[in-house]
Amino acid sequence: MDMITQTFIELCEWDSSRFLIFSDNVFGTLIYYSHFLAMILALVVGFFVFSQNKKGLVNKLLFFIMLFFATWTFLDLVLWANERPDFIMFFWSLILLVEPLVYALCVYFIYVFIEKKDISFKKKIGIFSLLLPIIVLLPTQLALVSFDLSNCFREPIEGPIATYYIYITETIYLFWILLYAFKAYYKATEIMRKQIILVTFGIILFLLSFVSGNIIGSITEDWTLAQIGLFCMPLFALFLGYMIVKFKTFNAKLIGTQALVAALGFSVLGIIFIRSIDNVRAVAIATLLLIIIMGDLLIRSVKREIKQKEELAKLNVELEKLIKQRESLMHLINHKVKGSFTHSKYVFAGILDGTFGDINEEVRRRSEQGLEANDNGIKTIDLILNAANLQQGLIKYEMKKVDFKDVVSKSFSEKKIPAEKKGLKIEKEVGESDYTVPGDAFWLQEAVNNLIDNSVKYTKEGGIFISLKRNAGKILLSVRDTGMGITPEDKKNLFTEGGRGKDSIRVNVDSTGYGLYSVKLIIEAHKGKVWVESEGEGKGSTFYIELPAVE
C-alpha cells in the first residue's frame, strides 16, 4: 500500500477491529443484534435439523444452507467492522461467492423436499454451473475493480460480475424456485400442497433477507433500518418449526423440538447479557418473549399431535378387530344361515311337490308360507352379502353395452306381481330413445330391482310410477311412490350402510338397511348418481338413478 493511501486511511479515523467483527466502525448496536440473532438461529436450526437425520439429503441440504447463511452474516459483519482495504476486498469477494451459493442450494433443496428424492445429474449441473463464472472470475477485476477511498467510503468498486451477473443469477434462482413450486403444486396431493406453499413462502422470505437489506438501505439511506431484512431469518426458523411439527418434516421428534426451542431461547437470552447491546436490550427481550410463546405453542402442538396419533393407533387396532369379526360373521351367514335356509327350502318344496307323500290342505298352506319366508330370508342374506362384497370392492363388473330400457322392463314385470298383490297401482312410462349404457347388466338389474322393491315395500296404498328419459347424454330413471315419504333427517342416512328411516321397521319388518346402500354402490361404480326427493313424511318419495349414456 503506498504512502498516500496509508495517510488517507489514517485521515478517515477508522477504528481498528478486534476479532474482525468488533469495532466502532459499526454504527448502531442493532446491526450486531440482527446479525448475531440471524447467525445463531441459522446455526441452531441447521444443526438441529441435521441431528434429526444425519443421512437424509434434505436435512443435509438445509444444514448447508444454514451454515452458508451464517457465514454470509459473519462476512457481512466483518465488512461493517473492518477498516483494512485488503481484508474488505477479500471478504467482499467471499460474500460475492457465498450469497448466490445459498440461492443455488435453496433450488436444490426445494426439489429434494418436494420430490423426496435426489435430482438428476443434469439438473445439478444446470443449477451449479451458473456459479462457475463467479468462481473463475472472483480474483479478477471483473468481480471487484478497485477499493474506493474517496469520502472515506471504505468499500470496493464492483465489476460487472458483482454489479450485474450475481443479481441476474439470483433472480434466475428465485424464479426457478417459484416456477418449479407452482408446477409441483398442481400435481401434488392436498397435504403436499400445504407443504409446498409453506416451504416456498419460507424460502422466498429467507432469500429476500439478503437483498431486502440492500433495497431498504438504498431507498431510505438508513443502513440501520436495512437490518430489518435479517429478521426474515427468525421468521424462516419459525416456518421450519411449524413444518417440523405439522408435517413431521425432517423426522423431528418431541424431545428434538423441545431442545430446539430451548436452544433458541438460551441463544437470545445470552445476547441480552452482552454489555455492548444495551440499546437493543428491549428488542432482544421482545424476541425472547416471542420465542417463549411460539415455543410453548410448538411443544403443545407436538404433544397434542402425539396424543391424537396414539388414540388413532388404538382405534385402528379396534377397527381391525371389528373388521375381522365382521368377516367371520359374513362367513357364518353365508355358509351356516344361508345353508340352513336352503336346506329347509328344499324340505318345504319337497312337501309341496309330494316327494314325502300326500298332504292335506292345512299342511300345503303352511308349507307355502314356510317356503315364502325361506325365500325372503335367502333374499335378505344375499342383499347383505352383496352390499358387503360391493363395499369391499370384491365385485368385478363386466362392462358391456346394456339396454337400460330392457333392465327397467324386466324389473317392472318382476315387481308388478307383488305390487298388485298388495293392491298397488304400478305404471311405467318410457320415452322413445336409445337407452344404451355402459355397464354390467346383472348388477344394474340388481340396482333397479332394489329401488322398485323399496318403493313397493314402503307404499301401503296408491301406486308406483316408473319413468325413463334420456336427456343431454344422461339417462334418468325415476321411481315415484305414494308411500310413507322421507323426512330431511332420514334422507341423510338413507343411502348409507344399514341406514334406515326412523319409522321404516314399522312399515317393513324385513328392512335391512342394505338395499339402497347397494343401489348407491352399484350406480356409483357405473359413474352414475342416485338420490331421493320427498316433500316430507306421508307425502311419498321419488328415487332417481342417473347414468351416462353411450354416445
Added chain:
Amino acid sequence: MYNKYMVDKKSKIFFLIFISLAIVSIIITYNKYVINNDFEVFQDEEAFNESLLEE
C-alpha cells in the same frame, strides 16, 4: 424417509470438483488481495490535497 435418496457417485465427483474450484479461487483471491495487496485504490486526490493543506 429421505435416507434412501443419497447423492450418487457421479454427483459426488461433480461436487468435489466444484468445491475444489471454489477453494482454489478463494486461495487465489486471498493471495491477491491480502498477501500481495494487488488492487487499485480509488481516491479523491483533490480532496486529499485540500485536507493536507488544512493540516
